[in-house]
Amino acid sequence: MLAAERKLKIIDYVRKHSVASVAQLSQDFGVHEATIRRDLSEIEKEGRLRRTHGGVVLVERVSSEPSFTVRVNERVEEKTSIAERAIEMINEGDSIILDSGTTTFQIARLLSAKSNITVVTNDIKIAAELQNNKDIKVIVTGGVLSPESYMLNGLFTDHALKKLHVTKAFIVIPAIHPKLGLTHFDDQFVSAKRSMIESAEQTIVVTDHTKLGGVSLHNVAPVAQIDVLITGKEASETQVKQFQEAGVTVYTV
Amino acid sequence: MLAAERKLKIIDYVRKHSVASVAQLSQDFGVHEATIRRDLSEIEKEGRLRRTHGGVVLVERVSSEPSFTVRVNERVEEKTSIAERAIEMINEGDSIILDSGTTTFQIARLLSAKSNITVVTNDIKIAAELQNNKDIKVIVTGGVLSPESYMLNGLFTDHALKKLHVTKAFIVIPAIHPKLGLTHFDDQFVSAKRSMIESAEQTIVVTDHTKLGGVSLHNVAPVAQIDVLITGKEASETQVKQFQEAGVTVYTV
DNA sequence: TCAATTTTCTTTCAGCAGCAAGCAATGGTT
């Protein structure tokens, strides 16, 4: 059996059983434990499984991104500043998309100051936050609820987003690069974000400075589709310049 | 068993049973109590459970956060009893619809005891309640959020419901009459409820006894489409009999 | 309320299983 083949079978096995031990895999495949360990190290480097003492377990989505409760408490100040700047861009009568995320959740919080706004969101926590505001109409996209966040995703989400047209979309992305554009570590979230960008006249990316220059596996959109980038003042001048040269209006707050 | 595997199983166990003792976990997994304590400390550090003297409990639900404040409900006891009876009807592997409402919210609360369930709902509060349960897949219908409740409604709701097929639908209705069937005072909610009934193999109406015999303006569905009615024991025998004669299985709890 | 008692918790230590790293052997490719 080829090494690559064995690695694929290991991944398959763990997908099915959630866990596997080095000893057992070694026996099943009839190779030395050291070989299995080497395989596991490589698989882990590819981010497909997580190694533990004695074996390997499934990657939880949490490990690629911490849970909402954790994230909401990270870099709160930067997120709030970004949200405040974002709010300034929203005018009376606008219909906007708020992508699921903690920064956009801050935008939702501040939105109560505005009136006559329609908000489209794929985040039930954002929806709940806006729920008791009579001056804001909230449209929830629908879809499958992520167990580790409040995001909706899937066919219904895409369908809803494709049927709508808004003036501004506020997008969250875990990696944005001046040349390689917006990328995401999980392909299942790509479709929704693309639809959001397509449904909006103007696309605004809100993200803290740690995401700048990052690249992930799955391509979401080129930089050319981004109109505005709002990020923290911690962003380096070099980074900001690179985005500006790519035609993006950058606000650092 | 791997240490990591054991930790995952502990979390699973507590998710289902809400609590667990060190002694019992130690016995179940056949490891020393000190080992369990070490596991619990680590799990707590990850923020997934909360330690107590002698064991471990679930972390407080996110739904207790301000944006999901629980409204004070009337007839909570009756609703809880109805929910308990409803839960008994749900089997492993079922996919169910939970209509928006406080009685169905109680069903959602009790659902955590079940596993391998798919829940379709048009209520973001119900969705939030089920969100951190890994054994339950939650599909939100999408739609416009009602300012006075957590209900989603409108074209997206109808579209999603029409695309789905479930084994059981738990429907809430403000008026149900043995001859005139299900009626609603607001026509905008009629379409969703009809779709729910059509999408389900079995339709179960859950409602407190004050709604029995009531009639409103807009017709939703005839009694013939109802399979089961779960209501409070306060319902009069005459009323119950009338529904039974119309072919409905009635449970008074 | 307080002190005695019991239970549970934390810390420490030793033993063992699992681990990374280096090296040699194998087999295939240039």
Place this chain on the structure above:
DNA sequence: AACCATTGCTTGCTGCTGAAAGAAAATTGA
């Protein structure tokens, strides 16, 4: 023949576990 990738083996090291002991918390009975 030289080279490279892959595997198996060995070695010293790391991390997990159970046992024990002292600390802390809960319970009991006055």
